[in-house]
Amino acid sequence: MYTIQGYEKVKSLEEAYELNQKKSSAVFGGGMWLRLGNRAIGKAIDLSDLGLDKIEETEEAFIIGCMTSLRDIECHEGMNRYFHGMMKETLRGIVGTQFRNTATLGGSLYQRFGFSDPLTAFLALDTTIEMYAGGRIPLDEFVSMDYDRDILVRVHVKKNGRKAAYQSFRNTKTDFPVLSVGVSRLDSQWKITVGARPARAVVAENSGKLSEILSENLMKEASEAAIRQFASAVSEKVRFGSNMRASSEYRRILSEILIYRAVRDVLSQSEEGKM
Template sequence: MINIQNYVQAESLEEAYQLNQKRSARILGGMLWLKMANITVGTAIDLCRLGLNTIEETPELFSIGAMVTLRQIELHPGLNAYTGGAAARAVQDIVGVQFRNMATAGGSVWGRFGFSDVLTFLLSMDTSVVLYKGGVVPLETFAAMKYDDDLLVRIQIKKRPGVFVYQAMRNQRTDFPVLACALSRVGDEYRAVLGARPGRAMVIRDEEGILSGGITAKSAEDFAAYAAERTPTGSNSRGSAAYRTHLVRVLTRRSALELGGMEIWK
């Protein structure tokens, strides 16, 4: 059971940052995972007063505050228009509506969990995080970084022309994914993102141009094999490494075929 000794609603990002420098401090998101930890928190820092619970849309980008809930992402019309509904599909099977009403985008990205549908999907786009001290960092770089005491303030998605697909295999609908797959074409680049390997999501780019001549049944199968060869997998209670490698091929092929029939957002 978690034991919180001191609770503070920060009045500024600077106050939150200074409080977070102590090893016993924790930034609060939705508290859906943190509350299950058997730890003592010296100072729990709540960002609820800092206006980070909105999705701001401009002609160039989406800016998602760290305290935005997964439900807000699921229902945002602009984000779903840009992604062809893939944003909603990426989060709609995460436990239930009540859970998604509390789970935050910032907590999902900061955690960099291997099972994260959110991280997997965001990596398929031109996404960066805005850190209070670290500034703007590409999400792919951030996902590989070690945890530190900085603050994740916002998530930015550039509105580059593209198409996006999200698929996942679950043993039951609201369980963690056995394997997650996001496939996209952003500009002229095709990329597959494989999550729940069960390791942290990784990006596989079409560096050999397998899909550059168009998506057909053969090119989709070839790219799926290419992705499977380059995606390390492991075993846990949800599935074996061999099963996950098989799923990489299946979900990547299905996603590529779905992507091939979609119109590029411009």
């Protein structure tokens, strides 16, 4: 639950940034995740008049404004076509359609929640975060940074031919994920991200170097044993914790299964591209 003492619909990012320097202020996106905490907000800063609720597609990237709703991303034909339905798979399990119509990408990524499906998925892609004062920061770096008073403006996702897939497991439909996994492949290098550990999503250490397990001579018809070996090797590089949803050991076992499924998905995309 939260309370708001003041409200300001800003006319510029500069105005928003200045207002946000007070600790009692908060950028108000959809306001959906704020409900998880108990906070008195001195000034709610509304960015909805700044035109940051759009998805722009260029030859090099998808550029997503921070006020873009999760539902708009879920239904975006260009992103789903390019990433083989990954966005729809990532977002469809988040609470419900009404919630996703209001929750924004900026709010979902900036907070870096451990349970964040979007964070796990976008981390598996070539994603950079555009901050008002801090400029462009790779999401790989942003995820481990301390919180500050800067404002997330846009998210840039490269279109470089990377194949990607997303998998998650929930105890019940629309609940927070027990574990989530993003897998992507660019040429022969693989990138694996694991979220809901239950800590923040991370890139599996040395997942690129582990790619030799699925070397080029196995890519066309990768054996079940090779894929399972790869999934097991990657999961051993990730640290898991326990909470009310699952134990650390259960999460480790789940990670092998989800990585395996996502790798199979990515390999099938690669084969479709050769046809």
